Structures are given as C-alpha cells and as structure tokens.
Amino acid sequence: MYKWLLAVLLMGVVFAACNSEKKEKQTTADTEAQWWKEAVVYQLYPRSFKDSDGDGVGDLKGIISKLDYLKSLGVTAVWLNPIYESPNDDNGYDISNYRAIMKQFGTMEDFDALLKGMHERGIKVIMDLVVNHSSDEHEWFKQSRSSRTNKYRNYYHWWPAEKGKPTPRYSLFDVNHDAWMYDSVTNAYYLHYFSRKQPDLNWENPEVRKEVYGIMKFWADKGIDGFRLDAFQFAAKDTTWPAFPVGYEKNFSLYYAVGPHLHNYLKEINTEVLSKYHVMSVAEGAGNSFKDAHDMVDASRKELNMAYAFDAVDLAKKDGYSVIKLKEIFTKWDSAFATNGWLSIFLANHDQARLVTRFGDDSPAFREVSSKMLSTFIMTMRGTPYYYNGDELGMTNIRMDKIEDYNDVATLNEYKHLVATGGNIPQFMDNIKFSCRDNGRTPFQWDNSTNAGFTTGKPWLKINPNYTTINAAAQDKDPNSTLNYFRALTKLRKDNKVLVYGKYELLDKNNPNIYAYTRTLGTEKWLVLLNFSKNNISFDVNEWIAPKNTPELKISNYKVDKDEQTRHNYVLKPYEARVYKLSY
Missing domain, CATH: 3.90.400.10 (Oligo-1,6-glucosidase; Domain 2)
Known part of the structure; x- marks a missing residue:
C-alpha cells in the first residue's frame, strides 16, 4: 500500500466472477466481456473528499452530497479507502473494528444511504479491506x-x-x-511489517481466516460490489523465520511476497466468499514475476481474476524519467496478459504524490495539457483504468516546507529516524515535496471559497493554495477544462469497445518522447499519439501505418486545424494527445 511498498511491488488487482446474469459473446481470444473490464474505477479518499459537518475531516454524508458529481464523471465504480473504525495511526489502514464505521466518517446508516445512492446512479462500490494486519487497538x-x-x-x-x-x-x-x-x-x-500500531495477523491460524471471511460476508451481504485486499501478498509468511541476506530490505518484496500457503488462502477466499457472492476482488501485490501473477489470477486456478502491474509508478523521479522505459513496462505487461488474464491501468493513487506532478508538468504553462495527456493514456490503454480523485482537475503537489505540516506516518517516522541517525534532513525535506503521500491527500478543491469548499472548519491537512484557480466549480463551466476533458474520455471509452478489448500494439518503441500505439478490434483500428515532452515533436504515421482513408480525429487536448487532422505527418505540440480512428 505505501510509498516504499508501492515503489518496489507489482500490484495484483484481481477480480472474481461478477453480478452479470448472462455472459456476453467473446470478443478476443480467451476474453469474455465483463462489466469490470469495461469499468472506469474512481478511487475516492474519504478523509479528503468532502466534509459535511465542519470538523475538517471528509465524511460519508459529504460523499453523498457529491454523488451527482461522481455520476457526471462517467465513472462506473468507486473504490473507497478504509472507512472502518480506526485510531488513525495510518489514516484508516489500522483497523480496530471491521464491522463499524469510523465516527469521524459517520454511521452505518450513512454508509447504507451512500451505497444506495451509488447504486441508484449506476456506480458500483469497492471496499478497501486491510487483513494483513489490524490495529493494535483491535x-x-x-x-x-x-x-x-x-x-x-x-x-x-x-x-x-x-x-x-x-x-x-x-x-x-x-x-x-x-x-x-x-x-x-x-x-x-x-x-509488524508497517507501523508498530499495525501488528500482522497470523494467517496460518484457521480462526483468523474464518474471522476475515465473516467480515467479508458482512459487507457482501450489505450489497457491496467488491473488495480491495490491502498488502495481501504479505499475509503468508515463513514462520520458521529464516535469516535473510544483508541488504534484503532494499528489495524486501522478494522475501516478503507470496510466502508459503498464499495460494491456499486465495483459493479458500474464493471458495468461502468470492464464488458465493460474485464480488470483485482487488489484491494488492502480484508477486515478483509474471508467473507469480498468473498463478494468482488465471481463471482455471479459481483464486483471483485480474492482474495489476505496479512497477511503472516507481519510474517518476524529481529529475524526470525515461519514456522508453515507461513504454517498455506497459508493453511487457500487456504482452504477458494478452490472451489470458486482464490488466488494470493506473499511474496514481493515495500512496503516491499527484499524477501531473510526477508524470507530467505542473507548471502553469503545461499543467492542463500534460494532465489531459496523462488521462488520455490511462483511458485508452487495454485494461481497466483506475483513476484517483482530484486528478480529473489536474490537482498538483502542495510542496509543504515544514515537517509539522505533514501527517503521513511513514514520512514522520522516517524524519525521526534520520534525526536520530544523523541523516540529511534538508535533502529529505526537499525529496518529500515531490514524493510524500500527503501531496496526493490534500483536500479536494471544490470551488474558490474558503478552504476550497471542502470544509467550514479547519481542514485536517493543508489545502493547496492554488485552489482559487484549480477547482471543480470553475472547470465545470469551462468546456476546455481538464475536468470536462476527462468526462469526454470516459464517454469515448464507454462508447467504443475497441478501447477496452482491442489488441494493443506499440509503435516506434525507441522514440524518447512519443508514446504511440494502436488498438485493434475486428475491422476497427485506432491510433493513439502522446507527446510526453515539452517540445514540438514530429511524428510520421506513414512510417508505421498506411491507412487507406483519412484518419478521423476522435479527441485531442489541443484544438487541431482541419488540415492537420487529415495529414499523416503530424507535429505534436508539448504534451499533446491525439486519438484517431483509422480505416483499413
């Protein structure tokens, strides 16, 4: 789940059979149409989304007040970060009661109303479940x-x-x-693999497993549509406690992940809960290889169903990253799951700093276009897109200067560790302005009123000062905003199954600036061109594709002249994204 964890892990996002009463016809080899493949999953961080009672903390009633906003986005599923009773050592990932709602968030009646409201709007609900560990106050x-x-x-x-x-x-x-x-x-x-207030559960004890299955059934009986199992690949441990080699902590997932009996636990979860309730399950952690991932998710094994590649998020650095490497990672994972299994696509979540800051350019000159370009990438790749709240506005890192302004337990404890060991504090403070999880957790920027319309009280975490210009209310009225561009993307994906099921093929793999690929389904072929640089870059489509007819521009984050639309040799502006439908 966390920054250091995510930087070295592959995230296995896996799905069980879904609520669909009948199966649709096959559209590609070994691929059945399913709602979760066609879904756009929106990750919602409740603590920072909307506060309804003025205590400075987001809550369930706040989310309920914004259900129409969620529907307007075109998303079809919402993943809620933990809302269970918790002392909040790690913002809800330390659970003290799995069958109760955190008082700051509201009541179980509020949750029932939220679930009902989501379903009435055609939005499915995925709950975050933390069962590698509990709170020490459980x-x-x-x-x-x-x-x-x-x-x-x-x-x-x-x-x-x-x-x-x-x-x-x-x-x-x-x-x-x-x-x-x-x-x-x-x-x-x-x-405790994480905070000392998060003791690890002993999954070798069958009574622990029964407790977890009971918890899952409790929520499934309420009608939720899926679970995300947090850090679950760590649940199985070698309890002979063998010694690990010196320096293992630099690649601890190699030693912590996919321990003894993990697959037995997954099969048991499937048998006891998933197969009975037909809910979607999302397990964080896909092991250390494609084999690990396939062993978890291949349908014939009756464990889990969909894989999530996580290694791309580690590419983002303060001094930039390799676009060639980014292409290599996503292409490699697509190839590994081209005929068996399914991918999820993401570049940001609650454990990362902001999408546009890490992978785009959050300067005033390029924030909007680079944010739109990144959204285009996420929404046109093969797989289920996961999109983090606030990124549809192009929200940016806040870059706080004082350690007292931070809330993240990992950041605060690492600071204390460096103080105690004589570490480089100035360098650390500079680094967390780019990487700290709190950058992605600042309150949602609803409008330009006090506290960005998030709360009438004192917000639990500082609000980014740029809320006066970057906010949902202003962007809702602007047809060219990042918000309305995201809405257009979700509709485009929903209306064109080629963007869901179509074969992915990388073009010009050694181009250091342009990420180009096609999506092909039957006789339909689309071309996606993404400029990941701040320079004008030429790209000659004829070198890669020779369409018989004029390409049809479906969406772009710039206004494209008619003459430029019909040519095959394009000059892509800084961070430009274009999606074409081709005839062939």
Whole structure:
C-alpha cells in the first residue's frame, strides 16, 4: 500500500466472477466481456473528499452530497479507502473494528444511504479491506497481548523474549525500521511489517481466516460490489523465520511476497466468499514475476481474476524519467496478459504524490495539457483504468516546507529516524515535496471559497493554495477544462469497445518522447499519439501505418486545424494527445 511498498511491488488487482446474469459473446481470444473490464474505477479518499459537518475531516454524508458529481464523471465504480473504525495511526489502514464505521466518517446508516445512492446512479462500490494486519487497538490484539494463554494469542505473530531477539525483519514505517516490537506485558515481541500500531495477523491460524471471511460476508451481504485486499501478498509468511541476506530490505518484496500457503488462502477466499457472492476482488501485490501473477489470477486456478502491474509508478523521479522505459513496462505487461488474464491501468493513487506532478508538468504553462495527456493514456490503454480523485482537475503537489505540516506516518517516522541517525534532513525535506503521500491527500478543491469548499472548519491537512484557480466549480463551466476533458474520455471509452478489448500494439518503441500505439478490434483500428515532452515533436504515421482513408480525429487536448487532422505527418505540440480512428 505505501510509498516504499508501492515503489518496489507489482500490484495484483484481481477480480472474481461478477453480478452479470448472462455472459456476453467473446470478443478476443480467451476474453469474455465483463462489466469490470469495461469499468472506469474512481478511487475516492474519504478523509479528503468532502466534509459535511465542519470538523475538517471528509465524511460519508459529504460523499453523498457529491454523488451527482461522481455520476457526471462517467465513472462506473468507486473504490473507497478504509472507512472502518480506526485510531488513525495510518489514516484508516489500522483497523480496530471491521464491522463499524469510523465516527469521524459517520454511521452505518450513512454508509447504507451512500451505497444506495451509488447504486441508484449506476456506480458500483469497492471496499478497501486491510487483513494483513489490524490495529493494535483491535480487541483481538488487546486480548492477544494480555496473556500467553489467551485464546487470541495465536491471532498474531509472537516471539518469546527468553529465546533471545527474533530473526531480523524490516518494517517500512517503524522509526527504527525494526519489525519486531517488544511488549513487556508478556515479555515477548510481536511482528509488524508497517507501523508498530499495525501488528500482522497470523494467517496460518484457521480462526483468523474464518474471522476475515465473516467480515467479508458482512459487507457482501450489505450489497457491496467488491473488495480491495490491502498488502495481501504479505499475509503468508515463513514462520520458521529464516535469516535473510544483508541488504534484503532494499528489495524486501522478494522475501516478503507470496510466502508459503498464499495460494491456499486465495483459493479458500474464493471458495468461502468470492464464488458465493460474485464480488470483485482487488489484491494488492502480484508477486515478483509474471508467473507469480498468473498463478494468482488465471481463471482455471479459481483464486483471483485480474492482474495489476505496479512497477511503472516507481519510474517518476524529481529529475524526470525515461519514456522508453515507461513504454517498455506497459508493453511487457500487456504482452504477458494478452490472451489470458486482464490488466488494470493506473499511474496514481493515495500512496503516491499527484499524477501531473510526477508524470507530467505542473507548471502553469503545461499543467492542463500534460494532465489531459496523462488521462488520455490511462483511458485508452487495454485494461481497466483506475483513476484517483482530484486528478480529473489536474490537482498538483502542495510542496509543504515544514515537517509539522505533514501527517503521513511513514514520512514522520522516517524524519525521526534520520534525526536520530544523523541523516540529511534538508535533502529529505526537499525529496518529500515531490514524493510524500500527503501531496496526493490534500483536500479536494471544490470551488474558490474558503478552504476550497471542502470544509467550514479547519481542514485536517493543508489545502493547496492554488485552489482559487484549480477547482471543480470553475472547470465545470469551462468546456476546455481538464475536468470536462476527462468526462469526454470516459464517454469515448464507454462508447467504443475497441478501447477496452482491442489488441494493443506499440509503435516506434525507441522514440524518447512519443508514446504511440494502436488498438485493434475486428475491422476497427485506432491510433493513439502522446507527446510526453515539452517540445514540438514530429511524428510520421506513414512510417508505421498506411491507412487507406483519412484518419478521423476522435479527441485531442489541443484544438487541431482541419488540415492537420487529415495529414499523416503530424507535429505534436508539448504534451499533446491525439486519438484517431483509422480505416483499413
């Protein structure tokens, strides 16, 4: 889930059978039409979306008040970040009660109303479920730490102190990066791969698994449409605790991911919950290879159903990234799943800084066009697009100067670690302006009123000062805005199945600036041209495609002259995106 985790992981996003009563005809080899393949998934961060009661924190009633906005986007599914009861050490990813709503967010009645409102608007709801670990304030853990003989003791991983210090394990969020936390109550250490307030659950215990399946059934019975299983590839652990080589923490996923019994757990999840409720399931983590991913998601294995490649998000650096490498990653994953399995496409989420800052150009000159270009990429690739809230406005990094302004537990603990070890604090502060997760979590910018229309109180996290010009109200009225461009893209994708199921073929793979590809379905062929640079770049389509008839421009983030539309040798402006329908 988190910045360091996501930078080294592949994210396995997998789907079980869906609510569709009848299957549509096959459209490509080994590919059946399904609603989740045709969906546009919008990730919504509840804490920052809309506050209804003035406490400075987004809530469920706030989301309900904006349901028509969500419908206007053309999205067909919403993934909610955790809304369960939590002490908020890691903004809800430390759950203390899986069957209750966090009081700051509202009540279960509010959730029921939200679910009903979403469904009335044709929007499916995906819940985030964190079952690699719980909060240390969960009743299970309170009982587990109370006594070595307590019936909940084996719900977590404990190591008695009289046996000496356990085999070292790396923690992503701990201030000392030590995943074993000493607890004096029973003179033992407990395991936490993330914050010390997030003890890892022991999935080898069948009682833990039964508890999780019960939780999933509770929400499925309410009528939700899917789950995202957070950090699930870490749930299976080698509890003989073998020693890892020096420096393993630099590639810890190689040692933490896809441990013993993981596939047994996935099969059991499918048998006990997914197959019975026909809900979509999203599992974060696809292992370390294509084989790992296929072992999780190939339909014949009856585990999970759709794969999500995550390695592309690690490309973004302050000093730029290689477009050739970006093309290589997405093309490689598309090829691996061309005839079996399914991909998801994304470049941003709650664990990343803002899309346009990381992969585009958020300067005043190029923010809008580069944001539109990136949206075009996400919405025209083969696979299910995942799109993070606020990116449709082209929201940018906030770049806060003081550590006191940050909220992210990983950032705050890393700062403390560097202070304690004499690390380079100025460099760290400069780096987090680009990379910190809080950049992507600043409140949604609704309008140019106080606090961007997000809250009447003091916002839980600073609001980006550029809200006065970058906001939904202003863009809603502007037909050329990034918001309305995104709406046009969702409609284009919805109306043209070639953008969903069509074969993907990369063109000019060694071009350092242009990402060009075709999508082909039956006798229909489309061409996508994306300029990832701030320069005018020529691209001669005739070198790659010889269409018999005049290309038909379907969408572009610039106004394109009629003469330029009909030519085959194009000059793409900075961050220009064009999508053509070809005849052949």
